[in-house]
Amino acid sequence: MGKKDVTILVFFLDFKMKSIIQLVILINVATAQMNLYDLNHYHVNRDTINYPSNAMIKSFIIPGWGQFQNNDPIWKSLTFLTFEIVGLSLMIDYNKRGEEVRKIFETFADKHWTLERWYNNTKAIFPNRWEEVLVVTHKLQILINGDYYYTDQLDYLNNNYSWNEIFVIRDRDFYENIGKYDQFVGGWSDANTDWYWEEKQLEDSTEIVIKTPLKADYLDQRFESNKMLDMAKFSITALLFNHVISGLEAVLTNQKQSREKLNPTTIETDVSLLYNPYNPGGVGGVAFTINF
Numbered sequence: 001m002g003k004k005d006v007t008i009l010v011f012f013l014d015f016k017m018k019s020i021i022q023l024v025i026l027i028n029v030a031t032a033q034m035n036l037y038d039l040n041h042y043h044v045n046r047d048t049i050n051y052p053s054n055a056m057i058k059s060f061i062i063p064g065w066g067q068f069q070n071n072d073p074i075w076k077s078l079t080f081l082t083f084e085i086v087g088l089s090l091m092i093d094y095n096k097r098g099e100e101v102r103k104i105f106e107t108f109a110d111k112h113w114t115l116e117r118w119y120n121n122t123k124a125i126f127p128n129r130w131e132e133v134l135v136v137t138h139k140l141q142i143l144i145n146g147d148y149y150y151t152d153q154l155d156y157l158n159n160n161y162s163w164n165e166i167f168v169i170r171d172r173d174f175y176e177n178i179g180k181y182d183q184f185v186g187g188w189s190d191a192n193t194d195w196y197w198e199e200k201q202l203e204d205s206t207e208i209v210i211k212t213p214l215k216a217d218y219l220d221q222r223f224e225s226n227k228m229l230d231m232a233k234f235s236i237t238a239l240l241f242n243h244v245i246s247g248l249e250a251v252l253t254n255q256k257q258s259r260e261k262l263n264p265t266t267i268e269t270d271v272s273l274l275y276n277p278y279n280p281g282g283v284g285g286v287a288f289t290i291n292f
Contacts, residue, residue: 056251063242066250070257080246087242091235098228105221106175112214113178115140115168118187119154125186125195125210131155133183140177140184141169179219182210190214 059066063080123130135152142149142157144166149157157166168174178184185191190212200207211219 053251055254056247059246059250060243063246066247067253070250070253072253076249080242083242084239087235087239091232091239094228094232094235098225098232101221101225101228105218105225106170108218108221109175109178110170112189112218113184113187114189115142115151115154115166115187116163117189117191118184119158121186121191122183124192136183138177138181138183140174141171143167143169175222179215179222182208185210185212185215188212188214188218 055066055069057066058069059080063084064077067076067080119134122133126133134154139150139152142151142154144157144161148169151168154166178187185195188195195210195212197208197210200209
């Protein structure tokens with residue numbers, strides 16, 4: 001629909017500057033009585049009010065919900081919702097499998113690794129520096145009669161308590177340390193006869209790793225568990241991205257639809273003087289033009 005021009009003409013049959021001044025004052029007084037910023041003076045179509053954040057929030061909660069509100073093609077909602085269901089299923093499955101393997105390798109370690117064996121075998125594996133191995137950086141926590149100690153005091157504690165009184169704390173650090181650090185290799189039940197070492201190539205150096213068949217099996221189990229738990233974390237990250245992308249897509253589409261629905265009206269005004277050669281000064285009236 002094209003724009004329309006409405007022109008209001010006020011002619012002065014007998015030009016007098018005083019008449020123009022009086023008209024201008026009258027217009028100013030009339031318009032001054034109305035607050036141009038008061039919406040009550042205008043007709044507002046409430047149906048055109050749009051809240052794009054609603055679609056975004058809905059998609060943040062349930063991916064695809066905002067697309068459904070926008071009346072988008074159904075495949076959009078189904079795509080985000082399907083990704084959500086698949087992601088949740090993978091997260092639950094990987095987390096469950098990772099925890100199952102974790103329980104398996106912890107049971108395996110409880111069966112094949114003991115503190116007493118570690119103390120005795122360390123002397124055989126490191127005959128020249130076994131005392132140093134016991135007190136190096138990494139330590140295990142020990143409980144004796146309600147009091148807590150660390151393995152760097154084990155030589156002293158062994159001389160004052162029996163092995164039936166000394167208990168190692170089998171927490172998360174314990175299960176990590178006995179597989180990660182060579183100083184604890186003596187605790188495995190096959191360490192006295194089957195221990196061996198292999199080279200592990202790093203970026204700029206070569207690391208010597210001491211293992212036993214049981215320790216190698218234990219490390220493989222831990223690796224499998226950590227891999228499953230890492231996949232569960234990756235699934236959570238993917239789910240978060242799905243929520244964010246669905247929300248952003250919903251709000252952008254909503255705003256685009258709103259711009260297409262709205263047909264904003266631009267009103268332009270103009271005031272000009274009419275020429276009349278027969279009036280003094282050549283002014284024959286005033287023209288008010290409204291263009292919309």
